[in-house]
Amino acid sequence: MTLVPVDPVERDFAVRLLTRFLRLCESPRTRARMVKLIQGSTGSARAGRMLYRMINRSVLNPVARATGVQSSAMRTELLASQLIGLAMLRYVIKVEPMASASVDEVIALAAPSIRATLRG
Numbered sequence: 001m002t003l004v005p006v007d008p009v010e011r012d013f014a015v016r017l018l019t020r021f022l023r024l025c026e027s028p029r030t031r032a033r034m035v036k037l038i039q040g041s042t043g044s045a046r047a048g049r050m051l052y053r054m055i056n057r058s059v060l061n062p063v064a065r066a067t068g069v070q071s072s073a074m075r076t077e078l079l080a081s082q083l084i085g086l087a088m089l090r091y092v093i094k095v096e097p098m099a100s101a102s103v104d105e106v107i108a109l110a111a112p113s114i115r116a117t118l119r120g
Contacts, residue, residue: 013069014114018107021059021083025091026103038087055080071118078117086110 025034037054040047060076063069071079089095090106098106 011111011115013063013067013118014111015107016067017059017063017079017083017114018110019103020063021055021087022103022106024058025087031091034087035091038084039092041084042088051084052077052080055083059083069118075117075120079114082110082113082117 024030037047037051041051042048056076060079064071086098086106090098090101101109
């Protein structure tokens, strides 16, 4: 197995992206709204677009600006789909052990796939 060195910018982006997203999902102030948006996105294309725009505006764009990471529209969509899938698994379907894992564990497990998406 060949190990690919992790670019510090990609590492920072992945961790910051996941941290920001999970804070929205975990915060008592925003959790109910996030779960409602995620649940609603499965039955309505309009709600799905609203969720995607919210993730773009509130999570992806601010982290990209802060870290200087630029990504194609296709990769941005893939990143959003990873975040939505993670939230669906953790907060809506509540699949164990993901549902009860600590935020730090989730970040450690999900960050490599975020970095892989950035690399292409």
